[in-house]
Amino acid sequence: MTVALAGHADDLLCHLAHLGAAGIAREAGREIALVWSDDSPVIEGISPAELGADVVRHAQRLADRGSWLWRRHPITGRPLMSAKPGRIGPVNHRKRQAPDGFDAGRWSVLTPRQRAWEAPDPDWHAHTAARENVLDELTAQRDNHSLRMISGLGEPASWLVNDAGYALADRGATPLDMQPRNAGAELLGSRLQPLADAVAQRSPAEVADGLTGKRCDDPAPPGRPSRTATGLAPLGAPTDSAIAWCALWGLAEIPLRPPGLAPDLHSDKLTPWDLATPAGWVGDVDGWFILPVWQRPLSLAKVRTLVASSAVRDAGTEGLPERWRAAQRQIARIRAVQRGAVGVVRWPIRVSDSGKAKEVSAGTGETLGFRDAIADARNLPVGP
Numbered sequence: 481m482t483v484a485l486a487g488h489a490d491d492l493l494c495h496l497a498h499l500g501a502a503g504i505a506r507e508a509g510r511e512i513a514l515v516w517s518d519d520s521p522v523i524e525g526i527s528p529a530e531l532g533a534d535v536v537r538h539a540q541r542l543a544d545r546g547s548w549l550w551r552r553h554p555i556t557g558r559p560l561m562s563a564k565p566g567r568i569g570p571v572n573h574r575k576r577q578a579p580d581g582f583d584a585g586r587w588s589v590l591t592p593r594q595r596a597w598e599a600p601d602p603d604w605h606a607h608t609a610a611r612e613n614v615l616d617e618l619t620a621q622r623d624n625h626s627l628r629m630i631s632g633l634g635e636p637a638s639w640l641v642n643d644a645g646y647a648l649a650d651r652g653a654t655p656l657d658m659q660p661r662n663a664g665a666e667l668l669g670s671r672l673q674p675l676a677d678a679v680a681q682r683s684p685a686e687v688a689d690g691l692t693g694k695r696c697d698d699p700a701p702p703g704r705p706s707r708t709a710t711g712l713a714p715l716g717a718p719t720d721s722a723i724a725w726c727a728l729w730g731l732a733e734i735p736l737r738p739p740g741l742a743p744d745l746h747s748d749k750l751t752p753w754d755l756a757t758p759a760g761w762v763g764d765v766d767g768w769f770i771l772p773v774w775q776r777p778l779s780l781a782k783v784r785t786l787v788a789s790s791a792v793r794d795a796g797t798e799g800l801p802e803r804w805r806a807a808q809r810q811i812a813r814i815r816a817v818q819r820g821a822v823g824v825v826r827w828p829i830r831v832s833d834s835g836k837a838k839e840v841s842a843g844t845g846e847t848l849g850f851r852d853a854i855a856d857a858r859n860l861p862v863g864p
Contacts, residue, residue: 481527484520486693486723490845492827493712494521495771496730497723499787501531501691502780503733504726507625508534513777524777532688535722538729539679542672548618548626549672551589553610588668589614592634592653593661604638611635629732633657633667634756637739642754651755654736655765655829658711658840671710672728674699678721690720697721711841733780734758735788759788762797762804766831769842770796772821782820791815796824798848813850823849 485501487494498514498521505512505526512525523531542549589610618626637652659667678699679687689695698718700706705716708724737757760770772792774783786792794806795813806812816824825845831838 481525481530483523483526483528483531483688483692484517485523485691486720487521489516489519489773489825489847491713492769492771492842492845493709493719493723493727495825496712496727497521497691498523498730499733499780499783500726500728500730501535502783503625503628503729504538505531505534506780507538510534513779514774514783515777516773516775528688528692529684531691532684532686532722535679535687535691535726536682536684539676539725543676543680548590548614548630549588549668549676551610551614553589553607588666588673590630590633590635591666591668592636592657593650593666594636608638625732629729632731632734632736632758634736634738637756640739640754648739648754651739651765654731654734654756654758655761655767655840656712656731656734656758656769658829658842660707660839667710667728672725675708675721675725675728679725682722687722690722691726695720711839713842715839715841731758733784733787734760735784760793760796762793762800763829765840766829768796768800768804768826768828770824770826772816773823773825773847774820775822776820778820786816786819786821789816789819791819792821792824795821795850796826796848817850821850823847 483501485494485498487497489495502512502514502523505523510526510530512523515522515524526534541547544550589607615627615630618630632654634653634657636649638647638649640648640651642648657667659665659671678697682690682697686695686697690697696718697720698706698708699721700708700718706718707715708719708721709717710724710728712724712727713719735758737759739754739756755764758769762768762770770793772786772789774786778786791812793812794809795816797804797806798809799805825847827845828843829840830843831840
């Protein structure tokens with residue numbers, strides 16, 4: 481039994497949907513393996529009908545208003561919309577306070593990107609305590625899948641300030657959170673919650689057809705460019721809600737390093753870095769994202785290890801500007817081959833100013849093969 485998902489290797493949405501669908505199936509207790517075959521992502525050990533049923537049940541569980549995805553904490557004050565020295569939140573010089581009627585309580589407790597509060601602020605401390613309570617509940621329930629998702633999304637970096645003293649809380653979120661921030665929008669409330677409702681209302685057969693490319697049920701409003709893919713595909717590209725749901729849950733399978741210290745690409749040293757960086761990320765906010773491709777079936781656990789490998793990231797820096805090019809790229813390619821990779825795909829992540837809010841999106845992926853490294857892989861011991 482196998483499921484060939486819709487999409488191709490140069491499509492970031494497709495890669496993340498591959499990881500996300502496998503994570504959902506694994507959470508349901510399936511013994512599955514992942515592989516790339518003829519430029520298509522395949523999940524072995526499960527049928528399309530079974531995967532469709534697993535995805536629907538997963539969405540229904542998260543669409544329940546009692547789930548962590550919908551947890552909110554009431555905020556009585558008006559959070560600041562700018563970040564002066566000593567305040568908590570992202571820099572925004574245009575507004576000093578939220579406008580009248582702004583409902584800060586609509587933000588999910590677990591959203592990784594929040595506006596600023598005056599510090600110290602009782603509302604902010606209560607909000608943080610509510611977040612920790614949800615994490616404690618999920619830990620007690622042993623809901624490791626949800627915990628990985630929350631970890632992969634990141635959290636507001638309330639401790640992070642730049643040299644001028646401005647708070648940079650947004651940089652604690654994964655840069656793969658590409659939800660535009662106009663009108664207080666954020667990933668959980670503006671994208672994951674509507675997608676949970678949309679997928680939960682579909683039948684397993686409809687979801688299976690959406691995952692395999694036989695149909696496309698896009699919940700985007702008629703007459704407007706689709707943003708269902710949330711930056712993981714070009715703006716306006718029609719995207720099935722089940723594919724988008726699985727792709728966003730693919731973030732659960734990508735480890736995220738919080739702001740602090742990061743490995744230097746040119747040495748073994750750690751250097752200060754004020755951006756949360758997912759495995760495979762190179763550069764600043766407008767950087768590059770790198771994921772492996774492999775041609776023999778691997779368990780999800782092995783795929784996570786491959787995705788997290790610095791060898792995959794370093795091998796994918798070939799051809800980048802010198803600042804972002806790893807020094808030991810050939811050795812990195814050999815190390816990646818030893819872990820099962822036959823190449824990587826690299827996407828440019830770019831920020832564009834579109835109307836009211838900046839939009840972040842992935843460009844077309846560039847495939848970098850490891851053919852020259854495969855013959856040498858047998859002669860080098862496996863390393864980090």
